Amino acid sequence: xxxxxxxxxxxxxxxxxxxxxxxxxxxxxxxxxxxxxxxxxxxxxxxxxxxxxxxxxxxxxxxxxxxxxxxxxxxxxxxxxxxxxxxxxxxxxxxxxxxxxxxxxxxxxxxxxxxxxxxxxxxxxxxxxxxxxxxxxxxxxxxxxxxxxxxxxxxxxxxxxxxxxxxxxxxxxxxx
Amino acid sequence: xxxxxxxxxxxxxxxxxxxxxxxxxxxxxxxxxxxxxxxxxxxxxxxxxxxxxxxxxxxxxxxxxxxxxxxxxxxxxxxxxxxxxxxxxxxxxxxxxxxxxxxxxxxxxxxxxxxxxxxxxxxxxxxxxxxxxxxxxxxxxxxxxxxxxxxxxxxxxxxxxxxxxxxxxxxxxxxxxxxxxxxxxxxxxxxxxxxxxxxxxxxxxxxxxxxxxxxxxxxxxxxxxxxxxxxxxxxxxxxxxxxxxxxxxxxxxxxxxxxxxxxxxxxxxxxxxxxxxxxxxxxxxxxxxxxxxxxxxxxxxxxxxxxxxxxxxxxxxxxxxxxxxxxxxxxxxxxxxxxxxxxxxxxxxxxxxxxxxxxxxxxxxxxxxxxxxxxx
Numbered sequence: 001x002x003x004x005x006x007x008x009x010x011x012x013x014x015x016x017x018x019x020x021x022x023x024x025x026x027x028x029x030x031x032x033x034x035x036x037x038x039x040x041x042x043x044x045x046x047x048x049x050x051x052x053x054x055x056x057x058x059x060x061x062x063x064x065x066x067x068x069x070x071x072x073x074x075x076x077x078x079x080x081x082x083x084x085x086x087x088x089x090x091x092x093x094x095x096x097x098x099x100x101x102x103x104x105x106x107x108x109x110x111x112x113x114x115x116x117x118x119x120x121x122x123x124x125x126x127x128x129x130x131x132x133x134x135x136x137x138x139x140x141x142x143x144x145x146x147x148x149x150x151x152x153x154x155x156x157x158x159x160x161x162x163x164x165x166x167x168x169x170x171x172x173x174x175x176x
Numbered sequence: 177x178x179x180x181x182x183x184x185x186x187x188x189x190x191x192x193x194x195x196x197x198x199x200x201x202x203x204x205x206x207x208x209x210x211x212x213x214x215x216x217x218x219x220x221x222x223x224x225x226x227x228x229x230x231x232x233x234x235x236x237x238x239x240x241x242x243x244x245x246x247x248x249x250x251x252x253x254x255x256x257x258x259x260x261x262x263x264x265x266x267x268x269x270x271x272x273x274x275x276x277x278x279x280x281x282x283x284x285x286x287x288x289x290x291x292x293x294x295x296x297x298x299x300x301x302x303x304x305x306x307x308x309x310x311x312x313x314x315x316x317x318x319x320x321x322x323x324x325x326x327x328x329x330x331x332x333x334x335x336x337x338x339x340x341x342x343x344x345x346x347x348x349x350x351x352x353x354x355x356x357x358x359x360x361x362x363x364x365x366x367x368x369x370x371x372x373x374x375x376x377x378x379x380x381x382x383x384x385x386x387x388x389x390x391x392x393x394x395x396x397x398x399x400x401x402x403x404x405x406x407x408x409x410x411x412x413x414x415x416x417x418x419x420x421x422x423x424x425x426x427x428x429x430x431x432x433x434x435x436x437x438x439x440x441x442x443x444x445x446x447x448x449x450x451x452x453x454x455x456x457x458x459x460x461x462x463x464x465x466x467x468x469x470x471x472x473x474x475x476x477x478x479x480x481x482x483x484x485x486x487x488x489x490x491x492x493x494x495x496x497x498x499x500x501x502x503x504x505x506x507x508x509x510x511x512x513x514x515x516x517x518x519x520x521x522x523x524x525x526x527x528x529x530x531x532x533x534x535x536x537x538x539x540x541x542x543x544x545x546x547x548x549x550x551x552x
Binding site: 018019022023026031032033034035036038057058059060061062063065 | 181183209294295316345347348349351352353354355444445447448450451524525526527
């Protein structure tokens, strides 16, 4: 089983990103679940979502405490949240940023400027750059699911082509 | 699974199953974490995808009352609620069952205040155990969908004619997204033919006095139907497997045959307990799981002879103990039970915690997870 924890802020689309990730994995023939952790948070508060991908049905409902991968959709959550908590040794980190971010050794760090891509593609809702569709492109590049399944998972949810365009841009631009 | 899989929350799966069953009336009031069920149904009705009368009401008491009024005319009726909403319906839950109305309700298990808490606990529904409703607890999105389809067929069977409540854990299942197959039920749910429906050409008295010399007969009749529902559930689950390939039993068993110790739990805890059993078996402990699905009617043929039981209650009856542990002890007086109270108010309980419950079990005691041993 591969366990992913997503750190984002309320309203940023972290929950939808989790659903599309699980959906893409299912399209690849895997089993997957996406579970947002609902606290008392509102728009702007740090939130976490969980995705589990496995070759057999997922039977676990509790939170992910030892993730194989963490995804940081908003780097500013790191000011208040220990995003690395429990991350397995050798685990992967994907961070939405345009600059190199220092992390302790022992992890594989990947980055992509999802916010920049979203702004470039004019993927902005209510003044916020939407990063949940570009991140699907970035994760396809990292091999979490195929590019085709990622695109399909997006188009199942969003008809606006800016979403798939941004995802394709993120696929090409993620820094591995 | 064979057919096309879609990703869905538990809430949306229940709404989709309700749509498939083609209820004529839906009367409901929103409450977290159930709201997505009735929002989805309201969308179906508004878009014309579902040909039902949707009655928005001002409270859950009115929701159930409207369901009762609609159901007595002999049409199929659906509603959904959670937690305080369910409790607000309490009087009318007795009425619906007593009037022998096959209403089907999605019920999302949520903690009761105070303090305010929106997360999973089973005390809301278990405290309605004596209302005469059948109660099932489900553990996956697919099971939520399938159980909702089956609920209509079971409730409306003339040997039953009692309402059915489909329970799922708040957020843990209501909001999780899992792949599931949206099976078309076809004629799996036969047309409803309510023998005592209001018919202007054949007038009858409704809501009349039932004095002391007849009332107990009505109540015994309810119990006879509750007993008969065991057969109807069995037939329905067998027919479901025949048509759609998925197997369900009143108690879902996992590695129980050679087990020395069995974890008993409801809902998502009962599913995750399977992972605890796998973990324990790697350590040489022969563990298994019994996930009670149908709580009413209560299972009478659990094969627990000679096995130690670790019963996890996500509920509590103050001044008594865990509801499930107590019910098992009452029905199986020889049962050797270690009672665990865990998951109240959405308290996080992992499969590793459950494995620890098994390893540290003390038969005949009650242990509150998270409370220091010296305070227990």
